[in-house]
Amino acid sequence: MDVRPTPDAPLRVAIAGLGAIGLKVAQALDAGLPGLVLVAVAGRDAAKTAAQAATLRCAPAVLDAAALAEAADIVVDCAPSASFPALATSVVDAGRLFMTVNAGALLRHLGLVARAKTTGARIVVPTGALLGLDAVRAAAEGRIERVTMITRKPPGGLEGAPWLVEHGISLAGLTEAKCVFEGDAVEGARGFPANVNVAAALGLAGIGPERTRLQIWADPAVDRNVHTIEVEADSARFSLRIENVPSTENPRTGRITALSVIACLRGLTAPLRVGT
């Protein structure tokens, strides 16, 4: 789809999920992002979503998630991963631009990419709580040998993850760092759907999620979500590290994630774009 607004016709944006990420994105759109206007929002609880929408000056419509694609040119998915398949399918089928933070869920529905080719939709995954996807994408134009990511989170931020439940791993009373997962990004994203969307995005940007190695540590000594990436390629070798401040609303989610989505939206229409 063409994402260029005209002065009298800004692109219409809808958001699914007004939580730690989505509400911040809604507020940024409400404060003004050039060429974009927030027209609709959807949440799990319509009354709560309507109350949130009422705090915004632009007064977006409150709709079911399934109706967002009809109301907007761009649908931003900031809802939990469980709602991804239905939402993503409706937006892709409508030929809209689908911006999602649920990179892990996208891995399990990669058929949507082929479908987007036929409908004219585009799927955009912001860098989110990570860094360096510009360099990883550039390196992937050459040959990458190895991509490794190590995630450390406070134990509370990992609690309840399916992988921990399935493997009977308890984090209660942990006094030293414990490696709770070692494998590829596909398995990691499945086992920790609310924790390592970043590894899924890294896999998609680089050598593929199956070849992207991942370790996840529960570390009582950290108070930030720390992600370290190491890339070995024929063009460069690099190591990157980000220490994310957990958001107040949802400590699993780094505060920078919402800012990444806002920057990604701004980049859709800006006359100057910097970075790959």
Ligand SMILES: NC(=O)C1=CN([C@@H]2O[C@H](COP(=O)(O)OP(=O)(O)OC[C@H]3O[C@@H](n4cnc5c(N)ncnc54)[C@H](O)[C@@H]3O)[C@@H](O)[C@H]2O)C=CC1
């Ligand atoms: N790509 C990345 O770097 C990152 C991705 N994430 C992912 O982003 C997603 C959102 O994260 P947060 O904002 O922290 O979550 P959150 O739990 O704070 O907010 C989610 C919101 O979606 C609403 N919701 C639930 N079901 C819904 C449905 N069917 N339709 C519309 N809204 C619905 C909830 O009521 C809540 O307001 C999560 O899946 C999370 O794993 C989180 C951090 C980083």
Ligand SMILES: O=C([O-])CC(=O)C(=O)O
């Ligand atoms: O916020 C973070 O540090 C990463 C995260 O939750 C995710 O990738 O899902």
